[in-house]
Amino acid sequence: MIVAVLNQKGGVGRTTLALHLAGEWGLRGKRVTLIDADPQSSALDWSKQRARENVSRLFGVVSLARDTLHREVPKIARTADHVVIDGPPRVAGLMRSALLAADLVLIPVQPSPLDGWASAEMLSLLREARIYRPQLAARFVLNRCDARTVIAREATEALADHDPPVLVSTIGQRVVFADAAQSGRLVFELAEESAAAREIAAFAAEVARIAP
Template identity: 75%
Template sequence: MIVAFLNQKGGVGKTTLALHLAGAWARQRKRVTVIDADPQGSALDWSEQRAREKGPRLFGVIGLARDTLHREAPEIARNVDHVVIDGPPRIAGLMRSALLAADLVLVPAQPSPFDGWASGEVLHLIREARIFRPELRARFVLNRCAARTIIARETAEALAEHDPPVLGARIGQRVAFADAARTGQLVFEVDSGGAAACEIMALVAEIESLVR
């Protein structure tokens, strides 16, 4: 199974969600590889920081920021249970390649006025990819949600009947993610019962219901 986190907008949490999905699967004894397809290399930086901190290896992270991803990712997937792609911002060729590789595309988005991002390039590219891969599944993921805000509720309601629809699980705006990342960790390694970890595990459960 190949899951890609894509959005042409930077700073929406693609890397954080990709690493935590991979980590959750690794904790289930799944063999997982993360493909860092972002030229900024944030997932690779996290992996290197984890190695410096001598953290146990949960999954492999490889850099593959090129538009041959749709050919190379399926080959990588032959040797593992899951591949998670941390996608690039604003590089159409790379996003097209990731879309052609993926079984499931997740579009992280922060709560904001619906018209501000719902017609973005990534949605156009998803529609384009479905011409060649009509079975491609896609979902929005609301990330960095401030607790109980009207805009978060309105965004979720606006996406309820949208294609792609939004997942029910939401991830809050929490300093735990930044604190864990500084030492190459994941939130459930730092505080397995904390709010951030619980939100991630709810998200992972919903993703798993889609990829079974």
């Protein structure tokens, strides 16, 4: 399966979720390649940090921030069980290419009343991609979400009969994600029994059940 984690908005958790999805599947014995399609290359930096600290490699990371992504991904996908694309902000050409490469698009959003869900731009890019790839699946993922708050509940309700639908699994606002980003680690390596680790496991399992 080829999963693209996309949102034209920066800082919503694309890299965090892409790394953890790849890591969780790698941990479960899948061959996973993460494609860093963001010119800022934060996923690549994370993997370099990991290599410097000699932490075992759970998945491969390649940097490929080019508009020809959709032509190169099938080659990469042949030698992997799963490919995860960490998407760029803005950059429409790259975003289009990632949409053409993917079987499933995950759109991280933060449940905030001020935050328009995914912007109209993201959704219109998705509609455009579906002209060429009608079977392209898409889901919202609520990130930095405290399931007990009113805002989160309202967000889930607002997204319930939305197209794309929202994943049942949500990811909470947790400091350990920031620690993981800085140390080249994943939350289940820093805190095995944590809520963050459980949420990631549930999230990855739910995504894996969405057959392309």
